[in-house]
Amino acid sequence: MVRYGMVIDLDRCVGCATCAVACKAENSVTSSTPEDYKNRRLMEWNRVVTVIKGKYPNVSGSIMPLICNHCENPPCVKVCPVDATYKREDGLVLQRYERCIGCKYCMVACPYQQRFFNFSKQEGKEYHNPDVPPRISGIVEKCTFCRHRIDKAIAEGKKIGSPDGVEPACTQACPAKTRIFGDLDDPDSAVSKLLRSRRNYQLRADLGTQPQVYYLD
Amino acid sequence: MEYTKINGKSTGSYILIGILAIMVAVGLYEFIQGMTQGHESFGTSNVVPWGLPITSVIFFIGASAGALMLSSLTYVFGKEEYKPVSRVSIFLAILLIIGALTTILGELGRPDRFMNLFLYGPSNLTSMFAVNSFLYTGYIILSIVYLWTTFRADLLKTTKILAALAAILAIFVHTGTGAIFGFIVAKELWFSPLLPILFIVAALTSGVALLILILTVTFKLIGYKMDEKLVEGLGKYLIVFLLLQLFLVFIENIVRTYGGMGGGEMSKFLFSGPYSFVFWGIQIIFGTVVPIIILSSKKTMIKVQIASLLAVIGVFAERFNLVIPGQSVPSQQVVGRTMMGLYGEPAIYSISGAEVAIILGVVGAIGIAYILGLRFIKLLPSQP
Numbered sequence: 001m002v003r004y005g006m007v008i009d010l011d012r013c014v015g016c017a018t019c020a021v022a023c024k025a026e027n028s029v030t031s032s033t034p035e036d037y038k039n040r041r042l043m044e045w046n047r048v049v050t051v052i053k054g055k056y057p058n059v060s061g062s063i064m065p066l067i068c069n070h071c072e073n074p075p076c077v078k079v080c081p082v083d084a085t086y087k088r089e090d091g092l093v094l095q096r097y098e099r100c101i102g103c104k105y106c107m108v109a110c111p112y113q114q115r116f117f118n119f120s121k122q123e124g125k126e127y128h129n130p131d132v133p134p135r136i137s138g139i140v141e142k143c144t145f146c147r148h149r150i151d152k153a154i155a156e157g158k159k160i161g162s163p164d165g166v167e168p169a170c171t172q173a174c175p176a177k178t179r180i181f182g183d184l185d186d187p188d189s190a191v192s193k194l195l196r197s198r199r200n201y202q203l204r205a206d207l208g209t210q211p212q213v214y215y216l217d
Numbered sequence: 218m219e220y221t222k223i224n225g226k227s228t229g230s231y232i233l234i235g236i237l238a239i240m241v242a243v244g245l246y247e248f249i250q251g252m253t254q255g256h257e258s259f260g261t262s263n264v265v266p267w268g269l270p271i272t273s274v275i276f277f278i279g280a281s282a283g284a285l286m287l288s289s290l291t292y293v294f295g296k297e298e299y300k301p302v303s304r305v306s307i308f309l310a311i312l313l314i315i316g317a318l319t320t321i322l323g324e325l326g327r328p329d330r331f332m333n334l335f336l337y338g339p340s341n342l343t344s345m346f347a348v349n350s351f352l353y354t355g356y357i358i359l360s361i362v363y364l365w366t367t368f369r370a371d372l373l374k375t376t377k378i379l380a381a382l383a384a385i386l387a388i389f390v391h392t393g394t395g396a397i398f399g400f401i402v403a404k405e406l407w408f409s410p411l412l413p414i415l416f417i418v419a420a421l422t423s424g425v426a427l428l429i430l431i432l433t434v435t436f437k438l439i440g441y442k443m444d445e446k447l448v449e450g451l452g453k454y455l456i457v458f459l460l461l462q463l464f465l466v467f468i469e470n471i472v473r474t475y476g477g478m479g480g481g482e483m484s485k486f487l488f489s490g491p492y493s494f495v496f497w498g499i500q501i502i503f504g505t506v507v508p509i510i511i512l513s514s515k516k517t518m519i520k521v522q523i524a525s526l527l528a529v530i531g532v533f534a535e536r537f538n539l540v541i542p543g544q545s546v547p548s549q550q551v552v553g554r555t556m557m558g559l560y561g562e563p564a565i566y567s568i569s570g571a572e573v574a575i576i577l578g579v580v581g582a583i584g585i586a587y588i589l590g591l592r593f594i595k596l597l598p599s600q601p
Binding site: 064107 | 252254255257259261262263265321325326330331333334338345346350400402403404544547549550551553554556557559560561
């Protein structure tokens, strides 16, 4: 079995947000305005935040890129009333845009806020990547682990996974090699080796979602 | 027991229908705007995706379930003194649940695809929305059949069976509605096994209170005499439900304050955040404690009416406090570490005109259907 996952090495992250830009371009994620920022309507499948611990002067912070965790036990899939969001056999949590009714139940169920509602009309807006299906207003969209790249690689018989195979756009774009993508079920993959050798954690593992994105720090 | 239609041909009733029709037209306009242009004019965001429409949906469903359970007083528990209002309460229950489902349509991003619920719903029955869409449909059909049998004196036994079934289904419908929220592990204020029970109690409170208000106002408008004993009797039920509701809210919040799952940020936000006046002021003091005090003195018609109005506002505030502050605080990603900047801050939901218009449109439609229903169906008790 194949089970795709990602390891993010926070020791390497410099917080440049190249991954966020690469994701926007690759997945034709609609542009946002300062108004959208104020209204908390940003479309950012990939975002880089700073988390802080403690109070001044005893305070430490770290930069953290956040993407969809492609959970083993995804709350968003459980709640979808029209079966629009589903977990693919290889571990990807995907969304059928043509079926979504926009009830936003998945958005409230996701503990990671990794689902985004299309508030405005998308039709007139320019889309760059022809491999990615366009989205219309009134539906929910999310990170796909660049499924179009993975599907293409499978069709062409190419290797998938870091360091020398096909990777999602964010992983490929990272200048510090912070992200490592690959098959968690393959003991020889780079992700499995890293998880065996380094101490790691998942985001909000206490909620029982079993995220497939691991953090090292 | 004889029932009668109202005349409903006075100028006043046509003016009322006209005002309600304007509300429907404005709501319809906003609904079409939202459908064609996207939800840009709504107050919702990616942090608070559910706004005021969902608040009123659960309020309407609650009032509907409460009204239907109340009609079982007559047909299941044999309290004949409530028979004059049981037929109209079934009718109101049907209108309110249909109103609730219409409000959901106004809230959906793609209302044109709502049939997907029935096409693909059965393939994902872990979703409370999918389960509920079937529960609600069954509930509407059963209530209509139940209402019809009350017109047939020869079907009294069937009516009694249907009344019991309808009351049970109403409990399940509202348990399902509570479970929409109660199953969501991501939200500290929602994830609770007590929530479906609180929903049922709040349903009874709002159902009784709304029924008292609507019936007394209707009787006043058409010049019928309301039986004061009946209203005072309903007031007795209201105080019991209010006390139960206060108790459940207390238990739930004391557990949250004691335990504080997920960092306790969301409870702190509810108790002392920008919405805390809705919680303490409107829900607890004006919506629960004051009506309890009013009802615990000697009941008169006017006192019960005031208490009912406050209780309805209180239950609506209770729904609001669940839906909006429940979503406002972004959940922590790593427990014990806060996100810097806007990402970690609570999102403030501002009520938008478009959402209010859609809700008022539904209220207007319910009002028109109610007036026409009284005119064409024998729902009200005839006067001696």
